[in-house]
Amino acid sequence: MGAERTKKDLNIRVDCLTRVEGHGTIVVDMKQGKLETCSLNVVESPRFFEALLRGRSVFEAQHITSRICGICACGHSLASIQAAEDALGLTPTAQTMRLRRLLLHLEILDSHILHIYLLVMPDLAGVKSFVPLIHTHNELVRRALRMKKACNNVMEVLVGRHVHPISLIVGGFTKLPQPQDLAMMHDVLTGLRPDMDATIELLSTLTFPDFERETEYVGLVSDDNEYPLLSGDIGSSDGVRMKKQDFQKATNEYIVPYSSAKHTKLSRDSFAVGSLARFNLNHAKLHPKASGAAAALNLKPKCANPFLNTLAQAVESVHCLEDAITIIEDLQSVGVNQDEQVVVGVNERMTLPVQAGEGVGAVEVPRGILYHHYQVDDSGTIEQANCVIPTNQNLSNIEQDMRALIPTVLHKSEEEITATLEMLVRAYDPCISCSTHLLDVRFMGR
Amino acid sequence: MKRPKTAFFDFACCEGCQLQVANMGDTLLEVMGLIDLVEFREVMSEKWDGDLDIAVIEGSITDLHATERIKAIRKRSKVLIAYGSCATIGGVNGMKNSFDLDEVGDCVYGEGRWFFPTEQTRAIHQVVPVEYAVNGCPVYIPEFLSVLTAALQGIPYAVPDYAVCIECRMNENECLYDRGITCLGPVTRAGCNSWCVNNGNLCYGCRGMVSSPYVKGMKQVLEKHHVPIDFVVNKMDMYNKCRELDRNGR
Numbered sequence: 001m002g003a004e005r006t007k008k009d010l011n012i013r014v015d016c017l018t019r020v021e022g023h024g025t026i027v028v029d030m031k032q033g034k035l036e037t038c039s040l041n042v043v044e045s046p047r048f049f050e051a052l053l054r055g056r057s058v059f060e061a062q063h064i065t066s067r068i069c070g071i072c073a074c075g076h077s078l079a080s081i082q083a084a085e086d087a088l089g090l091t092p093t094a095q096t097m098r099l100r101r102l103l104l105h106l107e108i109l110d111s112h113i114l115h116i117y118l119l120v121m122p123d124l125a126g127v128k129s130f131v132p133l134i135h136t137h138n139e140l141v142r143r144a145l146r147m148k149k150a151c152n153n154v155m156e157v158l159v160g161r162h163v164h165p166i167s168l169i170v171g172g173f174t175k176l177p178q179p180q181d182l183a184m185m186h187d188v189l190t191g192l193r194p195d196m197d198a199t200i201e202l203l204s205t206l207t208f209p210d211f212e213r214e215t216e217y218v219g220l221v222s223d224d225n226e227y228p229l230l231s232g233d234i235g236s237s238d239g240v241r242m243k244k245q246d247f248q249k250a251t252n253e254y255i256v257p258y259s260s261a262k263h264t265k266l267s268r269d270s271f272a273v274g275s276l277a278r279f280n281l282n283h284a285k286l287h288p289k290a291s292g293a294a295a296a297l298n299l300k301p302k303c304a305n306p307f308l309n310t311l312a313q314a315v316e317s318v319h320c321l322e323d324a325i326t327i328i329e330d331l332q333s334v335g336v337n338q339d340e341q342v343v344v345g346v347n348e349r350m351t352l353p354v355q356a357g358e359g360v361g362a363v364e365v366p367r368g369i370l371y372h373h374y375q376v377d378d379s380g381t382i383e384q385a386n387c388v389i390p391t392n393q394n395l396s397n398i399e400q401d402m403r404a405l406i407p408t409v410l411h412k413s414e415e416e417i418t419a420t421l422e423m424l425v426r427a428y429d430p431c432i433s434c435s436t437h438l439l440d441v442r443f444m445g446r
Numbered sequence: 447m448k449r450p451k452t453a454f455f456d457f458a459c460c461e462g463c464q465l466q467v468a469n470m471g472d473t474l475l476e477v478m479g480l481i482d483l484v485e486f487r488e489v490m491s492e493k494w495d496g497d498l499d500i501a502v503i504e505g506s507i508t509d510l511h512a513t514e515r516i517k518a519i520r521k522r523s524k525v526l527i528a529y530g531s532c533a534t535i536g537g538v539n540g541m542k543n544s545f546d547l548d549e550v551g552d553c554v555y556g557e558g559r560w561f562f563p564t565e566q567t568r569a570i571h572q573v574v575p576v577e578y579a580v581n582g583c584p585v586y587i588p589e590f591l592s593v594l595t596a597a598l599q600g601i602p603y604a605v606p607d608y609a610v611c612i613e614c615r616m617n618e619n620e621c622l623y624d625r626g627i628t629c630l631g632p633v634t635r636a637g638c639n640s641w642c643v644n645n646g647n648l649c650y651g652c653r654g655m656v657s658s659p660y661v662k663g664m665k666q667v668l669e670k671h672h673v674p675i676d677f678v679v680n681k682m683d684m685y686n687k688c689r690e691l692d693r694n695g696r
Contacts, residue, residue: 047542048551048554051550051553052542060684063684064538064684067460067462067537070459070461070462070463070464070465071462114465119489128490129486129489129490130490131478131490131492134475134478145471145472145475146472148468149470149471152469160645160647161584163463163584166647167645173646174647255555343646345622345626345627345628345648346628346681348626
């Protein structure tokens, strides 16, 4: 690289980044080789959920917060319910926990498939979206839609529908699967195995950008042998470990003027959450078939290449599919106790005991740890609410990655640099609807 | 026949209704054969700034920028479809209208609230004229396909204007009032096949109110079960707060 190149001006602005959930803008401003601005601006209209929850019954919180995001509606519901139950002092039954784990697996699987095939694959194929792929790679598109539909069909049986689950509430489920439902779910999921094998095979043939940046990874950790998704402490690759109740010390939210999504930091200037973070922290607890997939994809911990988050998602997809099948088989052997069915409304019949208190939900949703935090009075009415979204936790880290990445790609054309930056952001699978919405790259004065 | 140029746009929402499109499976490929999908930011990088035959709008209008944007989309679109509760009735975003807007901003962003100006939430028809509505949170895909078919043929689509209770009875569900639970089915528009009640939950009114709810009958039900009217109104406001803007004459 010559002196002129290193001293160049670069001005990128991508307004309304596509193939991500929500509205965001990438802005890069380099003058004389000095990076002055490098940011990912969330330009989504804020929706103020935390304010709207005040005065609502904690039994309605799941219904409302599910509407924060259509992609991880079940994840928000699970975090909300966990926070509500923590505040009310309710302990869910083993059967309820099992069904919730099953649901979370299905949502992570569904979301990862969407991201891998419909959002990332067009980048790797050098096209703008899945639409041209319908003609050039018809079987691949059909496989993606088939896998998504399968996940949806199973979730429809389990909770009524994926987008805004119906039967998942504080205290348990308003409808429980019958033996024929379990058999159907088992058939559909075992039937997904060939498509999953084909997915891993396909990904093993693809090349991702070669880039690494030493990063602090944050995720749920535990002392048992289960890959922690629905419960656990907060842990980091820098050795931090704390109870979920202390999450505010782990996230340290702060506001930046250009973004309607809040930013976070822990031991360093930024940290990452999501599939790659979970893989780095908990790879030893993956299902053996998922470990096999990681080996086939040559994904090894600790991996610090953010582009490979997509591969970590594929590995987790295998884990979620296999563990979901195991959970269903367990339920088939012990049977589902239909007496545990609950109907509470807003608890007008005082079916469940209510007490004043504070509660935290910490759940690994597709994009990383999601926290819900509620304070309720003795009638079960919410006084304060706070939700910390995975994408917000990743925003600072994405910006740090962009800063490190840009100098390594300066020799490329502006179009190529823009495409690489968009790919980087997309690799994190940002959900801007959640964080409030995201992406558009702006280069300025090159 | 030339395939109509169609685009999806989102405003303040969770994008779950757009996701319902990706959840259709093979049916999506059939739909793609009938329309020329030119913009759909959630899953496509292609953009289109020319005229549109059909614009599908998800989300509510909550700030000045959105108002300008929806007006511009309206100008270049022959047909506008309000898609999902946030678009058709304001949906959960409407709850914001029960609060003082500065206080709401303060609650979420504190001192930073001035960076994020917000306005009263409005449904799409409260800002620009709308030809079709697909109700629901989320939309019910069979209904979306009916509306899309009507739009493609240029014929009207009539959203059922009777209560969810009609469908609920057909599905042989036990009435929730008889189980001691307050449900909004008696005043909410049908068309969802009583989706939530079929799955053991109650109706939250996400499809909006019927145009002439049977007030007397509803009052009798509430009296019989000792449910205070404020309690029901509060439930109704979860999705239907923006209806007040209709009443006050837009």
